[in-house]
Every structure is written in C-alpha cells, then in structure tokens.
Amino acid sequence: MQRIWKPILSCLLGALIHLPGLAQAPVASAPARPASAVDLNSRLKAIEAEPRQFEASYKIGRKAAAVCANCHGEGGNSPRSDTPNLAGQNTAYLLDQVRQFSEGRRKNEFMEGIMRALSVDEKIGVAIFYANQTVVHKPAADAALAAKGKSYYDRTCFRCHGELGMGSEKFARVAGQQKDYLAAQLRRYREGKGPRIDPLMAANARNMTDADIDAVVAYVSSMK
Ligand code: HEC
Ligand code: HEC
Structure with a gap:
C-alpha cells in the first residue's frame, strides 16, 4: 500500500508546489520591477x-x-x-x-x-x-604567517566581522574566504577608488601594508 501511495503522493505534492497561485504564490508573484x-x-x-x-x-x-x-x-x-x-x-x-x-x-x-x-x-x-550551504574548511598553509594575521585581525577587523569572522546581517562573513579574492578586495578598499568603494571598510584598509594584507589573508582564509 505504502509503496504505491508514496510516489503518487510526492508527485501530487510536486504538482501543487509548481502550481502558480498555490504553494509558491507569495514568492512567485513578485512584480518584475527593480x-x-x-x-x-x-x-x-x-x-x-x-x-x-x-x-x-x-x-x-x-x-x-x-x-x-x-x-x-x-x-x-x-x-x-x-x-x-x-x-x-x-x-x-x-x-x-x-x-x-x-x-x-x-x-x-x-x-x-x-x-x-x-x-x-x-x-x-x-x-x-x-x-544555507556549508563552507569547506582549508587549514593555513603557513601557520606563522596566519598567527601574525590573527593578531592584526584581533586588533581591528573583529569589530565588524566578528571574532570568528562570521560577520552579521550588515557585515560580510570573511571566515574561509578564498585567498586571492580576499587580497584583491583589501587592495581595492585600500585604494579607496575603483570598482568597490565602502567608506567604513576603506577606512580600515587604508593603513594596511602589503605584508599586513598577506598575513591577514593567510589567517582569515583559514578561519572555520
Ligand atoms: C567598521 C567596520 C569594519 C571593520 C572594522 C572592518 N570591516 Fe571589512 N567590511 C566592512 C563593510 C561595511 C564591508 C562591506 C562593504 C561593501 O559592501 O563593499 C566590508 C567588507 C569586507 C570584505 C569583503 C567581503 C566580501 O565577501 O567581498 C573583506 C574581505 C573585509 N571587509 C575584510 C576586513 C578586514 C581584513 C578587516 C580588518 C583589517 C576589516 N574588514 C575591518 C566593515 C568593516
Ligand atoms: C563567470 C564567472 C561567474 C559566474 C557565472 C557568476 N559569478 Fe558571481 N562573481 C564572480 C567573480 C569573479 C566575483 C568577484 C567580483 C569582484 O572581484 O568584485 C563574483 C562575485 C559575486 C558576489 C559577491 C560576493 C562577495 O563576497 O561579496 C556574489 C554575491 C555573486 N558573485 C553571486 C553570483 C550569483 C548568484 C551567480 C549566478 C546567478 C554568479 N555570481 C555567477 C564570477 C562569477
């Protein structure tokens, strides 16, 4: 009995979910305007x-x-x-x-x-x-460099991105982020012009040296 009903039920449920006006209505009826x-x-x-x-x-x-x-x-x-x-x-x-x-x-x-x-x-x-997906953790390749980065991070960055790098509603999660991407964003904010400008973040990147960026990136990319 159950073996017959299960596929039929899930098929019916699937159809219901795809019917406009039913399960998806409040989500699917958005106007196509900016x-x-x-x-x-x-x-x-x-x-x-x-x-x-x-x-x-x-x-x-x-x-x-x-x-x-x-x-x-x-x-x-x-x-x-x-x-x-x-x-x-x-x-x-x-x-x-x-x-x-x-x-x-x-x-x-x-x-x-x-x-x-x-x-x-x-x-x-x-x-x-x-x-709602899970980040795959990557351990630091250079532990000494990451330790330097941690001390920098713990002095300033944690104020907005959180002690564990998880961010918040307002601020980006940085924990486990890709290295080259992190470095590129930090350089952009440091320049304070170009493709990505945010005054809060720019103020925090302005005084970073290249060595600071390398260390912070080594740490942040290895945070869980
Ligand atoms: C006063 C709050 C504040 C502090 C302190 C701060 N940030 Fe940010 N950060 C922000 C905001 C706001 C953004 C998002 C800006 C935007 O939308 O472009 C951001 C964005 C970023 C991004 C880009 C994230 C992404 O996914 O693209 C990185 C990386 C980052 N911050 C790293 C750092 C590091 C490293 C430090 C410490 C040196 C730091 N932040 C300190 C506020 C802060
Ligand atoms: C051809 C490659 C490519 C495809 C396909 C692509 N992206 Fe991207 N995306 C990128 C790159 C590269 C960046 C970083 C851009 C930069 O440096 O500012 C990015 C940045 C982003 C960011 C900013 C992340 C952050 O941490 O600030 C979001 C969000 C994003 N993409 C969402 C999407 C979504 C959603 C799709 C599919 C609908 C998509 N992307 C398709 C290459 C791609």
Whole structure:
C-alpha cells in the first residue's frame, strides 16, 4: 500500500508546489520591477519568517544557482582562488551585493549583467540558497604567517566581522574566504577608488601594508 501511495503522493505534492497561485504564490508573484533596498530586505524578512515561503525561495535559488556554479562552485565553495565562496555567507549581505551589482554600484561587467537578468525572487532565492550551504574548511598553509594575521585581525577587523569572522546581517562573513579574492578586495578598499568603494571598510584598509594584507589573508582564509 505504502509503496504505491508514496510516489503518487510526492508527485501530487510536486504538482501543487509548481502550481502558480498555490504553494509558491507569495514568492512567485513578485512584480518584475527593480526593487529598492527596503523592498528586497523586507521581502527577505517576510520569507525567512514563513517556513513554506522559505522552502519555495530556497528551491528557486537552487535552480537559479545552476549558472553560478561554473565559477562559484557547486554549493558555493569556489574552485578558484580569485572567485569568492558564497557558501555560508550572510543572507542580507549576499542580497545587498546582488543589488549593488544590479545597480552598477559594485563594478564587474559580467556580474552586473548576470545580476540584472535575475528576477526579484531569484535574487532573494540565491541569497537564501547560498547562505544555507556549508563552507569547506582549508587549514593555513603557513601557520606563522596566519598567527601574525590573527593578531592584526584581533586588533581591528573583529569589530565588524566578528571574532570568528562570521560577520552579521550588515557585515560580510570573511571566515574561509578564498585567498586571492580576499587580497584583491583589501587592495581595492585600500585604494579607496575603483570598482568597490565602502567608506567604513576603506577606512580600515587604508593603513594596511602589503605584508599586513598577506598575513591577514593567510589567517582569515583559514578561519572555520
Ligand atoms: C563567470 C564567472 C561567474 C559566474 C557565472 C557568476 N559569478 Fe558571481 N562573481 C564572480 C567573480 C569573479 C566575483 C568577484 C567580483 C569582484 O572581484 O568584485 C563574483 C562575485 C559575486 C558576489 C559577491 C560576493 C562577495 O563576497 O561579496 C556574489 C554575491 C555573486 N558573485 C553571486 C553570483 C550569483 C548568484 C551567480 C549566478 C546567478 C554568479 N555570481 C555567477 C564570477 C562569477
Ligand atoms: C567598521 C567596520 C569594519 C571593520 C572594522 C572592518 N570591516 Fe571589512 N567590511 C566592512 C563593510 C561595511 C564591508 C562591506 C562593504 C561593501 O559592501 O563593499 C566590508 C567588507 C569586507 C570584505 C569583503 C567581503 C566580501 O565577501 O567581498 C573583506 C574581505 C573585509 N571587509 C575584510 C576586513 C578586514 C581584513 C578587516 C580588518 C583589517 C576589516 N574588514 C575591518 C566593515 C568593516
């Protein structure tokens, strides 16, 4: 009995979930207009508060993430050192970066294009999907350098990115991030102009020497 009913039931459930107007309705009916930060954030909050919407949004995100996997890796652990992990990143931070790219405030020709092509639901979906993947831990290759980086990190960076590098709603998770990507971002903030400008972060990167950056990167990339 059970063996017959199980596939039929799951088939029916699948059909229900894919029927517009039913399970996905609150998520799938977003207007196709550019959403402001407030819109996106309040929609994210509403979706996160409602398990069924969360589930539906996660599925939309997982589907949309198929094109991202080429560069960011399956499940958001990037295979390339110059491309960021998205796994385990904070949802609100991810969504904010997605928005920054779509509005051309954070510059990267390819990322700007691909972000503009996402619907509002997909933007929220990819943020939810990636935030809920696990980062693969990579131990430090040079323990002495990482120890130097830790003392630098523990003097300033922890104030915003947290003692364990997990960030918060507002601030990026940095723990376990890819090395070349981290170094490139820190140099950009240090320059204070170009493709990525953030006054808070720029103020913290301004006085970093190349050696400071190397040490901090060795530490941060090895944080769990
Ligand atoms: C062709 C490769 C490529 C593809 C495909 C791609 N990305 Fe990216 N992505 C990058 C690179 C490279 C960066 C870093 C850009 C920079 O240095 O600012 C990036 C940056 C990001 C960031 C910022 C991360 C952070 O920590 O600030 C997010 C979010 C992101 N991508 C999401 C996505 C999503 C979602 C998709 C799929 C819809 C996607 N990307 C597809 C290459 C790619
Ligand atoms: C006063 C708060 C503050 C402090 C202190 C701070 N940061 Fe940041 N950091 C930010 C903000 C805000 C952003 C996001 C800016 C944006 O959207 O471009 C950021 C972004 C970053 C990013 C990019 C993350 C990503 O995924 O692309 C890295 C890497 C980073 N910080 C590392 C550091 C390091 C290392 C230090 C210590 C030297 C540090 N931060 C200190 C506020 C801070």
